[in-house]
Every structure is written in structure tokens, then in C-alpha cells.
Amino acid sequence: MTTPERSAADSAAAMKPDDPSPEDLWSGHSRLLACRELAIAVVLAFCAVVTVLTTLGILLVLSVQTVEFFMESKVGILEFLLGTELRPDATPPKFGILPLAWGTFAIAFGSSCIALPIGLLSAIYLSEYAPRRLRSVLKPALELLAGIPTIVYGYLALLLVTPVLKAIFEPLGIRVPQFNALSACIVVGVMIIPLVSSLSEDVLSAVPRGLREAAYALGATKFEVSTRVVLPAGLSGVVASFILAISRAVGETMAVVLAAGMLPQITLNPLESLETMTTYIVQVISGEASYGTAKYLSLFAVGLSLFVITLGLNIISGLVLRRYREVYQ
Amino acid sequence: MSETAAPRFRPHRMIRSLLGPIFGAACLLATLTGVIVLVVLLGSILYAALKGKPDNPWYAIGANLRELWGLVRTVALNRQSSDPAAAGYRVGIVGSLWLLGLVALLAIPVGVAAGVYLEEYAPQGRLRRIIQTNIANLAGVPSIVYGILGLALFVRAFGVKALALGPCLLAGALTLSLLILPIIVITTQEALRTVPGSLRQAALALGATRWQMVSGHVLPAALPGIMTGTILGLSRAIGETAPLLMVGAAGAIRKLPRGPLDRYTAVPVEIYNYAKEPDRMFQTISAGGIVILLILLLSMNAAAIMIRNRFQRFQ
Numbered sequence: 166m167t168t169p170e171r172s173a174a175d176s177a178a179a180m181k182p183d184d185p186s187p188e189d190l191w192s193g194h195s196r197l198l199a200c201r202e203l204a205i206a207v208v209l210a211f212c213a214v215v216t217v218l219t220t221l222g223i224l225l226v227l228s229v230q231t232v233e234f235f236m237e238s239k240v241g242i243l244e245f246l247l248g249t250e251l252r253p254d255a256t257p258p259k260f261g262i263l264p265l266a267w268g269t270f271a272i273a274f275g276s277s278c279i280a281l282p283i284g285l286l287s288a289i290y291l292s293e294y295a296p297r298r299l300r301s302v303l304k305p306a307l308e309l310l311a312g313i314p315t316i317v318y319g320y321l322a323l324l325l326v327t328p329v330l331k332a333i334f335e336p337l338g339i340r341v342p343q344f345n346a347l348s349a350c351i352v353v354g355v356m357i358i359p360l361v362s363s364l365s366e367d368v369l370s371a372v373p374r375g376l377r378e379a380a381y382a383l384g385a386t387k388f389e390v391s392t393r394v395v396l397p398a399g400l401s402g403v404v405a406s407f408i409l410a411i412s413r414a415v416g417e418t419m420a421v422v423l424a425a426g427m428l429p430q431i432t433l434n435p436l437e438s439l440e441t442m443t444t445y446i447v448q449v450i451s452g453e454a455s456y457g458t459a460k461y462l463s464l465f466a467v468g469l470s471l472f473v474i475t476l477g478l479n480i481i482s483g484l485v486l487r488r489y490r491e492v493y494q
Numbered sequence: 495m496s497e498t499a500a501p502r503f504r505p506h507r508m509i510r511s512l513l514g515p516i517f518g519a520a521c522l523l524a525t526l527t528g529v530i531v532l533v534v535l536l537g538s539i540l541y542a543a544l545k546g547k548p549d550n551p552w553y554a555i556g557a558n559l560r561e562l563w564g565l566v567r568t569v570a571l572n573r574q575s576s577d578p579a580a581a582g583y584r585v586g587i588v589g590s591l592w593l594l595g596l597v598a599l600l601a602i603p604v605g606v607a608a609g610v611y612l613e614e615y616a617p618q619g620r621l622r623r624i625i626q627t628n629i630a631n632l633a634g635v636p637s638i639v640y641g642i643l644g645l646a647l648f649v650r651a652f653g654v655k656a657l658a659l660g661p662c663l664l665a666g667a668l669t670l671s672l673l674i675l676p677i678i679v680i681t682t683q684e685a686l687r688t689v690p691g692s693l694r695q696a697a698l699a700l701g702a703t704r705w706q707m708v709s710g711h712v713l714p715a716a717l718p719g720i721m722t723g724t725i726l727g728l729s730r731a732i733g734e735t736a737p738l739l740m741v742g743a744a745g746a747i748r749k750l751p752r753g754p755l756d757r758y759t760a761v762p763v764e765i766y767n768y769a770k771e772p773d774r775m776f777q778t779i780s781a782g783g784i785v786i787l788l789i790l791l792l793s794m795n796a797a798a799i800m801i802r803n804r805f806q807r808f809q
Binding site: 202215216219223313359391443468476479 | 523
């Protein structure tokens with residue numbers, strides 16, 4: 166018996182018992198139901214669009230008010246971007262963003278010096294060295310560290326870090342002010358360690374076992390496997406997590422407000438007080454600058470700069486992750 | 495043939511056997527830093543909270559716990575004050591709870607709906623890609639920028655008096671909702687992705703519409719994951735200070751808020767106000783506030799972890 170014959174016979178047998186008349190067949194969903202479906206889809210789509218509207222709102226608010234600032238204060242854009250003096254209360258007021266940019270990057274750099282090595286080493290430990298039991302304790306502890314509000318870190322800087330720095334440096338004859346950049350670097354660094362370690366650890370754990378086993382089979386030690394095989398394989402993710410952490414440090418507000426003070430200056434001494442962009446925004450809003458004055462509007466210009474910097478860093482991080490990712494199948 | 499030209503294999507056994515453990519120890523040390531910091535942080539806050547009271551040695555745990563409970567109760571009942579003996583967080587606690595409720599009402603439906611749209615409805619294409627990239631970028635925007643947005647959009651409404659909400663609870667809640675929206679959307683999407691496709695196909699094969707499939711089968715299956723993400727998002731909102739400073743929670747407010755249009759303040763903002771005070775007595779008050787805040791946050795996180803562990807079905 167050939168196949169076509171059998172399938173024809175089978176289908177004939179299937180058709181035999183009862184041939185459904187058209188009214189027995191399901192006619193599909195009613196029109197009311199279809200309308201409801203459409204309405205629900207539209208509502209859901211609108212909720213998704215809200216997120217896009219948020220971005221547009223941020224861009225619109227910041228750029229409109231920044232233009233207003235430049236018109237109100239009669240400061241040129243170049244003067245704003247390259248000015249080394251920030252004295253909004255002087256007459257005539259000076260709005261140079263460089264001291265704020267310096268403060269922001271100094272603290273981002275200092276905190277990265279602490280967080281990036283420690284975060285990376287913890288990621289390597291968690292993904293390569295840690296026994297399973299220890300790992301299941303350490304990972305939630307690090308996640309807990311990430312969930313602590315930033316105001317707590319700021320308080321810790323005042324309560325613990327600055328007094329310790331004073332106890333270390335003042336006997337050496339170095340004056341340590343109550344608000345200093347070093348203590349801000351330390352607390353912000355501690356704050357971003359979990360970010361680096363958890364993102365990097367995800368990437369390192371995703372490196373396939375085969376790569377490690379091949380290296381071990383060639384006689385490599387655990388150290389060599391970790392640093393020469395696993396780390397290069399996950400490098401894109403590690404770099405992306407570094408950039409994200411720096412972006413977090415740039416945008417950090419409360420810890421820096423409480424630790425670094427509000428003195429806009431360009432200095433290389435880590436024990437001096439600094440002012441970051443975020444701190445300046447808080448300073449203006451907590452002061453008595455009234456709505457519509459140049460000082461008040463300068464908040465939006467600084468906010469726009471901050472937004473552009475962090476957005477740029479986030480986009481670069483995403484690009485690094487996508488562009489240089491090694492794909493293993 | 496001479497073999498001298500080829501580089502000889504040098505195993506360097508000594509160096510290699512030493513380097514490995516040293517590196518391992520360094521890694522362990524780095525990991526422990528995080529844990530040590532956590533312990534030091536909690537310890538120093540508890541120490542600061544207990545300072546200034548009749549001194550017990552640290553090992554008198556019972557007496558210390560009673561003291562701590564006493565401090566927490568006093569600061570939870572007192573209102574904001576410039577006198578450290580009468581200062582507390584009552585208005586802030588009520589404000590924070592109001593914010594928690596309003597943010598949950600505003601952010602959860604919108605965030606979950608956006609996640610459902612992106613995972614279950616949106617056609618693969620440009621619109622979906624744009625929204626997805628946009629959400630990833632929004633998650634990295636500093637919280638103070640959301641504060642600026644809230645200030646200009648909700649508090650002032652670009653100077654349009656009729657629409658401006660002023661520095662009220664609703665404006666703060668809207669700002670915080672926008673802040674945690676990306677977190678909720680991303681975790682909702684992740685939860686929906688763990689639901690097996692066969693569940694969807696089975697529902698559709700039985701004649702369910704797309705919404706019946708989503709609401710009746712996919713969402714219930716993804717609920718634990720969504721709840722975990724939502725609780726984590728809400729705990730982020732409760733701990734935020736900077737955006738609330740921007741939208742006007744900073745003032746000295748002594749009246750309890752009664753509705754969403756009243757002026758308010760929140761626990762982290764009050765902690766900031768007390769921490770700024772030069773008077774050493776306020777350190778104890780700040781520490782008491784932080785203990786309250788951490789108890790709230792840790793219980794929320796613990797709830798999230800318990801839900802995650804309890805309902806891990808499709809992993």
C-alpha cells in the first residue's frame with residue numbers, strides 16, 4: 166500500500182462519522198470581544214509610550230529652561246562651559262561650570278579607584294573561586310549593600326569616615342576640613358562596588374565551561390584560567406559595568422552633598438572641599454533663589470550637562486557590551 | 495639540527511604555585527570588603543543610635559535592644575524640631591507611607607502594563623526597539639534629574655498656575671513613579687520571559703483571546719517575579735532623597751498630611767535635615783531615623799526574597 170492511498174483512506178475515515186454543519190463551527194470571537202481586545206492593546210501601548218514621553222519630558226524641560234537661563238543671565242555658552250569661576254551671588258554673577266565638572270570627575274575618578282579593582286576582584290572570586298555555599302551567602306550580602314539608600318552612606322561619611330581621616334591626617338599636621346573630597350570618594354566607592362561586582366559576575370559566570378576546561382587541560386593554574394581565559398572572554402561586560410559604575414558615581418547626590426561640601430573650586434588636594442554638579446543643584450534648590458532668576462535657572466543648565474554626561478556614559482556602556490561581546494554557541 | 499634556537503619550555507612551577515593562592519586570597523579579601531563594610535555600617539549606626547543614653551557595654555544585648563526600641567519609639571512619635579530632645583520623624587513616616595501607597599497605585603499598573611505590552615503585544619520592530627533602548631537608558635538617569643523633571647512638570651507646570659500641583663504629595667509621588675517605572679518594566683519583562691511558551695499556545699489553542707491568555711494564564715504565572723521586582727522598585731522609591739528635595743519636601747513641616755494635595759516630608763529628607771545639623775546631639779536622632787528606614791527597607795527586601803524563593807516555579 167503506498168502512502169498517498171493510506172492518507173486518503175484515513176482522512177475519509179475521519180470525515181465519515183459526522184460532517185459538521187457550518188453553524189456547529191466556532192464563528193470566532195464576537196465583535197464586542199474584538200473591540201475590547203483592541204482597546205486593551207491601545208491602553209497597554211500607551212503605558213509603554215509613557216516611558217518614551219518621560220525621556221522627551223526630561224529633554225524638553227532641561228533644554229527649554231537652559232535656553233531661558235542663557236537668555237536671562239546673558240552668559241555665553243562658551244563662557245558657561247569654559248568659565249573657571251562659579252559665583253552665582255556675586256555682582257555680576259559668574260556661571261562657569263568647570264569647577265563643578267572638576268568636582269564631579271574628581272569624585273568619580275577617586276571612587277572608581279576604590280570600586281573598580283575591589284568590584285572586579287569580588288566578581289572573579291564569586292564566579293571562579295567561591296564554593297557554592299559561601300557564594301549563596303556573599304551574593305545576597307552584596308545585593309543588600311546595593312539596596313541601602315544613599316543618604317545612609319552620606320551620614321556614614323560624616324559619622325565615621327571623616328573622623329577617621331581626621332584622626333589619621335591631623336597628627337601629621339595636615340588640616341582636614343569637615344567636608345572633604347576623600348571621604349566622598351570613599352563612600353561613593355563603597356556604594357558602587359556592588360554594581361561592578363554583580364554585573365561583572367554575571368558576565369564572567371556566563372563564560373562557557375569548555376573554555377575553562379580546555380585551559381586546565383593544557384596545564385594552566387586556576388589563576389591563569391581566571392585572568393587569561395575567563396577575564397578576556399568576559400571583558401566587554403566588565404568594561405560595560407565599569408562605565409555604568411562611573412556614570413552612577415557622576416549622578417550620585419546625597420552621599421556627596423553630605424560628604425564633599427559645597428565649595429566650587431579646582432584643586433588637586435583630595436582633602437579639600439569640592440562641589441559637584443548634583444550638589445550645586447541641591448544647593449540652589451535649598452537656597453532662597455526665587456523662581457525665574459538666573460541663579461535658579463542655572464540649575465537646569467547644570468542639570469542638562471549632568472544628563473548629557475550620564476546618558477553618554479550609559480550609551481557607551483551599552484555599545485561596548487553589544488559591540489565587543491564574544492558570542493558562544 | 496640544533497635545538498637551541500627554539501625557546502625552551504619553562505614551567506616556573508614555584509612562581510605559579512605561589513601566585514595562585516595569593517591572587518585567590520586577594521579576591522576573597524576584596525569580596526569580604528563588601529561584607530565588612532555592611533557590618534561596619536550597621537554597627538556604627540547602631541552605636542550612634544545608642545550613644546548619649548545610659549551606657550551599657552556592647553555585649554549587654556538585651557539592655558541595648560531595649561534602649562534602641564525606646565529611641566525608635568521616641569523619634570517615631572515626635573515631630574520635626576530644632577531641639578534634639580523633641581525631634582523626631584512622625585510627619586516623615588506618615589509622608590513616606592502616603593508616598594509608598596500613591597507610588598504603588600501609580601507606578602505598578604503603568605509599569606506592569608508597559609512590560610506586558612513589550613513582551614506580549616508589541617510586534618518585533620522599530621517601535622519596540624526604540625522603547626526598549628529608551629527604558630534601558632532611563633534606568634541610568636540620575637535620580638536628581640527626575641527631581642528636576644518633577645519640579646518643572648508637576649510642581650510648576652512650566653509656570654501655568656492652573657495645572658501646577660505645588661509641592662504636594664501627589665507631585666512627589668508622580669516624580670518617584672517615573673523614577674521607578676523603568677525598574678518595574680524591566681523586571682516585569684524578565685518575569686514574563688520565564689513563563690513557558692507552551693502555556694500561551696495552549697490558551698490560544700483553546701480559543702482564548704490574547705488578553706484572556708495574558709490575564710488568565712501568563713500574568714498569574716509571572717506574578718511572583720513581578721511582585722519581587724515591584725517591591726524592590728518601591729523600596730528604591732522609599733529610600734530616595736534627592737528627587738524629593740527638588741519637588742519641595744524639604745521644608746520644616748509639622749502638620750500631618752491628610753490628602754494627596756497636602757504638603758509633606760519624608761523620612762530620608764528629615765534624616766538629611768538632621769544630619770546637616772552641626773549639633774552632635776542630632777547624630778543620635780539621625781541614626782534613629784536611619785534605623786527606622788532600614789527596618790522598613792529590609793523587611794520589604796526580605797518579603798521580596800521570600801516571594802521569589804517560595805514561588806520559583808518555572809526556573
